[in-house]
Amino acid sequence: MRSVWRGAISFGLVTIGxxxxxxxxxxxxxxxxxxxxxxxxxxxxxxxxxxxxxxxxADIAKGYELDDGRVVVMDNEDFDKLPINTDHAIDVLEFVPxxxxxxxxxxxxYYLEPDKAxxxxxxxxxxxxxxxxxxxxxxxxxxxxxxxxxxxxxxxxLVMHTMLWPDEVRRPEFDFLDGDVEVxxxxxxxxxxxxxxxxxxxxxxxxxxxxxxALQRLIEAKAEGAELPDVPxxxxxxxxxxxxxxxxxxxxxxxxARGGSAAEGGSGxxxxxxKKKAKPA
Numbered sequence: 139m140r141s142v143w144r145g146a147i148s149f150g151l152v153t154i155g156x157x158x159x160x161x162x163x164x165x166x167x168x169x170x171x172x173x174x175x176x177x178x179x180x181x182x183x184x185x186x187x188x189x190x191x192x193x194x195x196a197d198i199a200k201g202y203e204l205d206d207g208r209v210v211v212m213d214n215e216d217f218d219k220l221p222i223n224t225d226h227a228i229d230v231l232e233f234v235p236x237x238x239x240x241x242x243x244x245x246x247x248y249y250l251e252p253d254k255a256x257x258x259x260x261x262x263x264x265x266x267x268x269x270x271x272x273x274x275x276x277x278x279x280x281x282x283x284x285x286x287x288x289x290x291x292x293x294x295x296l297v298m299h300t301m302l303w304p305d306e307v308r309r310p311e312f313d314f315l316d317g318d319v320e321v322x323x324x325x326x327x328x329x330x331x332x333x334x335x336x337x338x339x340x341x342x343x344x345x346x347x348x349x350x351x352a353l354q355r356l357i358e359a360k361a362e363g364a365e366l367p368d369v370p371x372x373x374x375x376x377x378x379x380x381x382x383x384x385x386x387x388x389x390x391x392x393x394x395a396r397g398g399s400a401a402e403g404g405s406g407x408x409x410x411x412x413k414k415k416a417k418p419a
Contacts, residue, residue: 141251143280145226147263147289154260155253156228161297162247167353222284228298230289233272239288243301250289250296260296267291328385335392 143158171180184193201209252260267274267290274289276298286301352367359366379387 139249142248143226145228145278146256147228147230147250147260147276149230149259149263149274152259152263153256154263155256156250156260156296157253158298159249159251160246161249165347165350167350167357217282220282222279222282225279228276228278228287228289231275231277233267233270233274236271236273236290239273239275239301242307243286245285245300245302248298248300250298263289264291264294264296267296322382325382325385328382328389332385332389332392335389335396 139159141157141159145156145158147154147156172178173180184195184198185191186193200212202212203209250260263274266272276287276289278285278287278298278300280300286303287298288301289296289298291297355367358364
């Protein structure tokens with residue numbers, strides 16, 4: 139892996155030199171826009187809508203349009219004047235219990251690797267987080283943008299998750315939230331039974347990306363000029379059932395799929411095939 143940032147964790151008077159590595163990657167297919175007739179790539183020109191001239195990349199700046207229509211042009215020198223801490227530092231602000239941070243704030247995940255001279259304090263901080271069940275709330279500046287983040291212990295590593303600021307999380311405004319929806323006790327009891335019958339331990343390897351696997355096969359078939367796979371047809375039942383009946387049938391299906399009820403012993407969890415790694419597009 140290649141590090142994307144290098145700096146230090148500021149933990150009280152302790153400094154821990156670290157490198158950041160992107161912890162995740164998406165195995166998705168990247169399609170290009172092409173000419174249907176000959177497969178040629180479609181290219182776009184950078185044209186100014188005011189003068190109509192094609193603009194070289196070196197002459198392009200960033201612009202922000204105000205509410206009154208005026209455009210403020212920003213150069214790199216302007217961003218350098220921002221009054222923020224651009225030092226390569228991860229400043230620990232406070233420690234909080236794990237359950238206090240809502241996952242809705244999480245953005246991107248990074249692995250932290252310690253410098254050779256910082257291995258001992260790195261392990262010390264990781265052990266302290268692990269033993270206390272706490273997360274470290276931190277601030278970090280990446281690519282000239284200050285962001286909130288959190289550090290947590292994961293196996294033998296420290297992992298950092300960048301976070302949204304509170305005003306970046308939208309407030310849900312839906313009409314049903316203002317109403318008083320009645321849930322009958324028997325429905326709630328049956329829903330709890332359904333949850334119990336489908337309970338298990340989360341194992342990411344037990345799930346597969348069926349869409350990516352199907353798309354891989356479709357691309358390979360088209361590349362070889364082979365017959366395209368058929369799409370399985372699903373037959374709508376057309377039957378309208380009430381909520382209670384749907385819950386009862388769902389419990390029966392869940393127990394049947396797991397080899398019986400929880401009282402009969404064994405969860406009967408079905409493992410899906412492991413995800414097939416897609417070839418690069």
